[in-house]
Amino acid sequence: MPEFRQNMITKDWVIIATERARRPEDFKPKEERTITAVQHLASCPFCPGNEDRTPPESYVLERDGRWRVRVVPNKFAPLQDSLYSERQQVGRFLKVEGYGIAEVVIETPRHDLSLATMPQDHVHDVINTYVARYRQLSQNERIILVTVFCNHGPRAGTSLEHPHSQIIATPIVPPEFRDQLFKSQVSTDTYGSCVYCQVVTEEITHRVRVVEQSEHFLVVCPFASSVPFEMRLYPKRHCSSFGAITDDEAADLARVLKRSLLRLYIGLDNPDYNFVIRSAPTDQPEVKFYHWYIILRPRLTTPAGFEMGTGIYINTTPPERCADFLQAVNVDEDQTSMEFSP
């Protein structure tokens, strides 16, 4: 029986469409994928030796005299930091110069890895880099929102194969997010505590959608998942800004993020995905009503006209089945022993 389910925070509805249900196994590509990526590609602008093909670094994490993670301004930046953020009227329409900061995080010298397959200590370096850049960009008084995200694979909107993620800092909080903040605030007014903390408690109580719990994080396929195998990584400690993550939490996040991505990599044969770190606006980093988290969505299905027209997603695989499937993937073998010689 199909059902509507409501996201407790945004009040968005999804349809869990059992009549066209697909089993988790059905999402595996029919043919084995051949992964042809090489460790180093001479023509790749992100591979070692081609450092002059990117703009100068805004941040670099080195070890033994070699870079492990580089952050560079986005050469094809959708926003620029030389512009103004004053609003302008064009007749009745409103526009603003495209002020903002867009950076690329080159996650590793190795061309053929991803956050799923690189050693855990290297994922930790990447997380630490996100944190460092997040904190730095948050200091900028013209910036109000810092968004860290990763597009993995062509269906997720990237054409560059070399493992990388992105950071975009904007002078604008979009109304969709402002609305989410407002609803969270009303919920906190009503119930006296953060609605995300309540979701964490609720999912731990229900148990049926939990993929993994670590000391500091809960990984779930959310009750009102928009797409099959959607996951959310919630920090258990109430904290509204990603910039306030502790060292212990960052180390733990590296572990659970890698394991979550590895579940997709092994279980669904390296699907394309996006993840994004949602964090409070930088002008009110620590508030009682908001909670930072990571949303992770594999790109296995195609939203169509109904989603476009209504915002209601039709999801063909119940999150309970997805959580079961993901949880059963064996990620406990020592993957970190993977050879790593940049």
Place this chain on the structure above:
Amino acid sequence: MPEFRQNMITKDWVIIATERARRPEDFKPKEERTITAVQHLASCPFCPGNEDRTPPESYVLERDGRWRVRVVPNKFAPLQDSLYSERQQVGRFLKVEGYGIAEVVIETPRHDLSLATMPQDHVHDVINTYVARYRQLSQNERIILVTVFCNHGPRAGTSLEHPHSQIIATPIVPPEFRDQLFKSQVSTDTYGSCVYCQVVTEEITHRVRVVEQSEHFLVVCPFASSVPFEMRLYPKRHCSSFGAITDDEAADLARVLKRSLLRLYIGLDNPDYNFVIRSAPTDQPEVKFYHWYIILRPRLTTPAGFEMGTGIYINTTPPERCADFLQAVNVDEDQTSMEFSP
């Protein structure tokens, strides 16, 4: 110079990203597409002769003893009309049985056509079918929203080649749409008239984004377009429900919808697209503050993590250039003489 632009109604922002600007011509596929579709396919459930492979019709439009347009319940319906629409608590979460009505509009007996290439009088039959079903479904007291939409091509989320569109009637107004209604109402409180009527006037005054004007419709690439070649078809007469369209308007809509789709078909070599008819909830069909319209989006680009995290779309082609390009496509040759012998 990149810029943020705001949608006057939803207050959503988009980034018009000139630094990674793509010319309209760049969206044409590199290789000529071979269209292999045949007029009739024995294995297609929507082709004549296979009528027993679909559920019985809820509506059929016939001429000379043959069907021209058929409406059937969706065999793989994401919603079912035998269920209940009462809310249920699952702990703190909320769900509802998937009550609703999902129908497929088989637009023509011909397997190889689309709304762009079929004769205009046949598009008129399809529009009349939409109107008839919209009116019928609106009468259902458990239904509050009727959404007519079309998914054309695999990138737009359809796997069936035979030309068809869909109608989904739900007992729920999603919060995103409710929010849009609320903002429209506040705007009408403020300015004394419908904000969509103002957008129509504004776009006609600016002229730079107008693709076409007919007696009853305005076709524009909107100021804050989310994606390249996005178009909106606005009725010029204030009217909040699609169900209240007049016969004259329906005939005119058939003409401008076909011409708009033909611009894409010729100019961009038959790209995949979605369109959706947005119309007021059926419990308040005629209101001063809302205005029905069609949103049409070709699927030429891939929204990625930034769009997912913020709702801000990065659009690489300014709507002014898209409008120029689309307007210049020659759609005045007599396309309606296309042979049509089902």
